[in-house]
Amino acid sequence: MSTKPSAHPSANQGVNLLELKGVHTHIGAYHILHGVDLAVPRGQLTMLLGRNGAGKTTTLRTIMGLWQASQGSLHFDGRDISKMHTPHIAGLDIAYVPENMGIFSDLSVKENMLLAARKASRVAQIDEQRLQWIFGLFPAVQKFWNHPAGKLSGGQKQMLAVSRAIVEPRKLLIIDEPSKGLAPVMINNMIDAFAQLKASGVTILLVEQNINFAKRLGDTVAVMDDGRVVHAGSMAELAEDEALQRSLLGLAL
Template identity: 75%
Template sequence: MSESLLSLRGVHTHIGAYHILHGVDLEVPAGQLTMLLGRNGAGKTTTLRTIMGLWQASRGQVLFDGQAITAAATPEIAQREIAYVPENMGIFADLTVAENLLLAARRARRLAELDTERLEWLFHLFPALKSFWLHPAGKLSGGQKQMLAIARAMIEPRRLLLIDEPSKGLAPAIIRNMIDALRELKRTQTTVLLVEQNFMVAKALGDSVAVMDDGRVVHRGAMAELAEDEALQQRLLGLSLGAHQ
């Protein structure tokens, strides 16, 4: 197992009167893609938002590269080369595809200053972005918007990507394209924590896995082992891979 780049230790999060995370312990190995799975309402999105500082942990520690970021503000966390792709994608509908990417590129102030080699790499992964470069992002299809959201997080090298349910609502062909793109990202040794409901996506991409239930991590291990154990899938997730092939 690789050394952890991100660690959560006994993390509790309250949202108003609601106690959502109940002592989350999580390790995200450096250079790997870790799946965060669980039924609806298990606390997966809250975990990502807590890591990103959008919601503050009420107890426990969030450590990035050995340093506490528990109380850090979101801009400070982002400056540590951590990027977040929310479930709602968060794109700017009135801006063009190009302008959306430029906003995410902290080292560039004009389109001409974007890293052309990295941009061509993104166009290879997501060809639609090149085709609709000067189109308003709000006019893209749902799948194209998701690709733009992921590309924004990848426009500069990041040490950690947090991605929330990227395949939700997408057609199978778009999901396959997204899997291929994330496999390419894995080859760069970027560390990824990926929340996903589609178990086939999890099996295709995951190195390690953590499963949440009721605001706690209840299982940790290799994704390949969970993918082969239908009884464990049924117990933890209420599904079996065999029924979804």
């Protein structure tokens, strides 16, 4: 199956599409991120791993401007986004799928997709070629097109959430734990879909707890602990080094 290109060509063709340098984030009285350095190479899939509470979700929310960095810098495609607000960051063609998926349960699958398509006021205005491409990635989205989103299974809701994120071309796709709570067959479907997304040219940053998911998809990896990135490098190298895995994650892949 052919994939439709998902990323726009950029005038700023640096190696890294997204860079965080020395990022600190406070939430109320709590100091959550303690100088995060993170690089997301253009056109690759970067896994963000770490134990629960390591700061992974806070990092994603800081990138999206949902929480403001109190120190450090965030650059996307060569542009400083450190002080930008969430709608402006999303407007740079960054899509974020939070852990709770963010779909509207009372609306149909079709209505959820239409809401995400900023350039369309009715379904007929959504790029038909792109919609068919999404249906190929996630057949359940087409099958349940007119059904209430709240009636979908967990895996189908996750597929809808990702479909909403890619209904328009994006430069960067940020997803928090896409395999959480999914049955193995659904996880395999999701892995296949992300592999196709990556092949289409979109840059992806994934937080994931499923190690098999990370091992099969990741190009590069960053491991967080206590609000910092404590390891960064090749996913393949980490997957082959059991001692390093146990040291960083307390387990072997």
